[in-house]
Amino acid sequence: LKELNLENDTIVVYFSDNGPNGHRWTGGMKGTKATTDEGGVRSPLFIRWPGHITPGRRSDVPVHFADLFPTLCDAAGVPIDPKHRLDGASLRPLFRGDHLRERTLFITFPHYLAGYATTPVRAVVRGRFKLVWHPYDHLEFEGGRVTNATTRYAPEPLVELFDLASDPGERTNLAAQKPEKV
Numbered sequence: 242l243k244e245l246n247l248e249n250d251t252i253v254v255y256f257s258d259n260g261p262n263g264h265r266w267t268g269g270m271k272g273t274k275a276t277t278d279e280g281g282v283r284s285p286l287f288i289r290w291p292g293h294i295t296p297g298r299r300s301d302v303p304v305h306f307a308d309l310f311p312t313l314c315d316a317a318g319v320p321i322d323p324k325h326r327l328d329g330a331s332l333r334p335l336f337r338g339d340h341l342r343e344r345t346l347f348i349t350f351p352h353y354l355a356g357y358a359t360t361p362v363r364a365v366v367r368g369r370f371k372l373v374w375h376p377y378d379h380l381e382f383e384g385g386r387v388t389n390a391t392t393r394y395a396p397e398p399l400v401e402l403f404d405l406a407s408d409p410g411e412r413t414n415l416a417a418q419k420p421e422k423v
Contacts (some may be wrong), residue, residue, distance in 0.1 A: 249291045252316055257284035271411040275357035277348045277364035277373055279411055294336045305346055308332050358392055369406035375399040
């Protein structure tokens with residue numbers, strides 16, 4: 242980009258579609274790739290746009306890959322036909338240090354994958370709370386470790402509720418304590 246003299250007129254986006262496939266990269270978060278746990282869905286997103294984003298600006302607002310299309314259209318000045326409803330939202334307010342309106346994020350992983358020790362699961366994140374629903378069955382891990390010796394198959398559904406603001410590692414299930422929130 243520098244050689245072509247395009248570096249100041251180009252938006253560069255770097256991101257991953259989901260979390261890492263090993264615990265050593267999750268920053269202490271529960272779960273890895275192929276889960277709805279924070280360790281499985283949090284991933285880096287870097288955007289460089291000289292003159293529009295202050296270098297080093299950081300945001301902890303949860304965003305979704307579906308936000309990239311409306312963000313890039315907004316940045317390019319391309320209007321989106323209102324007849325085409327989008328799941329995402331433009332992230333440009335975050336570039337200025339503003340806020341996004343509160344919204345609900347949905348996460349699903351509908352597969353049984355023995356290699357990742359996962360069963361079908363769905364999650365909903367709104368504000369500081371995350372509701373996780375294992376509709377058919379789930380796995381339990383003794384001591385939080387995923388090995389053949391510590392994994393137990395539980396043939397019943399499971400509902401979990403986490404306060405991500407106070408418990409980003411999803412260690413304490415609040416579902417029984419907050420049935421109204423569930």
